Amino acid sequence: VPSEFLPMIVDEYLGNTDDPAELRDQFLDLLGDLAVVIPSIRALNYHKESGAPAYFFEYQHRPTSYRDNKPEYVKADHGDEVGFVFGGPYLAGDIQLRSEVTEEEKKLSRTLMKYWANFARNGNPNGEGLVEWPSYNLNEEYLEINLTQKKARKLKEKKVDFWRKVMLENTNNKRMENKKVNSEL
Template sequence: GFLALADLTRESEHHSSGNYALLDQIAALQWVQNNIAGFGGDSHDVMIFGHSAGASNVSSLLASPLAHGLFQRALMESGVNLTKGVTLAEAEKRGEEFEAAAAAHSVADLRRMPAEELLKALGPRPMGMGLIVDGWVLPQDVYSTFAAGKQNDVPLVVGSVANDTPGPAAAPSSGAARSDYAKRTFGTLADQYLNFYPVKDDAQAAAADLQFRSDRAMANARALARLQVKTGKSPVYWYWFTHVSPFPEGLTWGGKPAKDFGAYHGSELVYVFDAFPFQDWPWRPVDLRLGDMVSSMWINFAKTGNPNGAGLPEWPAYQPSADKLLNISDHPKAQKPPQGAALDFQDKVAETQRR
């Protein structure tokens, strides 16, 4: 979906390669524009939404001029891409590394290979392949596009969950090693990192890393909301999903009790789709009520561009001066983010990484 090669760039009338996954999504949206009326749909009433990598793609479609006019609302769950992006030249270099791993010497060689051989060459990780600032599909990265007011300006919903993207600790737990890691990774912000995410042992290191990633996801959502308010005309709504599902007794993930994952990455999806009959967990009345609420809000937003409605908690459009999100919990309410200072730190980290 994101393989860039100099040979492919030369083949393209747009002098670009990679971003094929985005082009597929744009083609699907164009198909909707041309055909949905035949199914009783309205081509002028389209919402796109995604979760995780899908949400990252949605944020990229908001920045792509090729997607202009193809949708009227966008919703992003736990995945806003605000990095400075990979240039076409950098992406082509990574493509050459893949070509070498596949023992190929040209695009023609790659095209002749069975899919199994290509997957074997790719390995367990996709060699850093991803969204490319190629000058055509994405003239600029998402952050720069919004900052310049060049985004596809539509109503937005953006948010994350309380315990987003769990995984093994990336930073060491011991004092000296962690301090060195902080200096290498965060430079002049190292002391702030150590203050916001202190650890004493391996268990705390894993928890601190999870908190760091969760704060990053939350800060990215807020950053996009702030950019939209600053340069766009359409409203944006920010949420934070903190409700913890009732895990079945004895359920483990990766050898750990599932209940330890809290409001984990993707935990909101069963509520979004009100899909409780399809997941055999000990659901409680509060879960069913929350499912009705969340699915109603998402549907309202899809219909009107505003998630609010009768019988639902008030969800104000985001304004930086108020800095309020909707905390989707057992008792949903609009509030300021409790970890505001940590989010401000995350903003500083993101700013240095975009330079």
């Protein structure tokens, strides 16, 4: 991100708060948006434009096992779903992934295994007994995955619009610089 955009980014995410917990949470949002959310949505839009079906999700479940080893402000981390997708709550002994698993988490694991298996079989995660996982389309629909699942639209819409504006301004600035260089030649 070019340095001239930093004041705009600080304003958007950190505002004028002095509260350390709020600053921490907003900074974590900034990092997550910049590293995961925005690149994911850009890739999804390329898939959408190509006509290929794409499925998007936001994993929201904070595993029970976090209770003792992660601070309360840490919710679901990037990649937390992987253990559930591969049946982690059912592993035992030396290969156990999580020390503590609830019945709800076992159900979540079964649900995620069904979605992923359906997608592997036929390119569509949907199946009998599952909440419909919409394909990512013009309405930017996706699935919120938690102990229960639900359809949603436009993940972090305000922040995505902000980053689109920043990227557009960055692109326009580069074009103007190129025109200036070309006209000087």
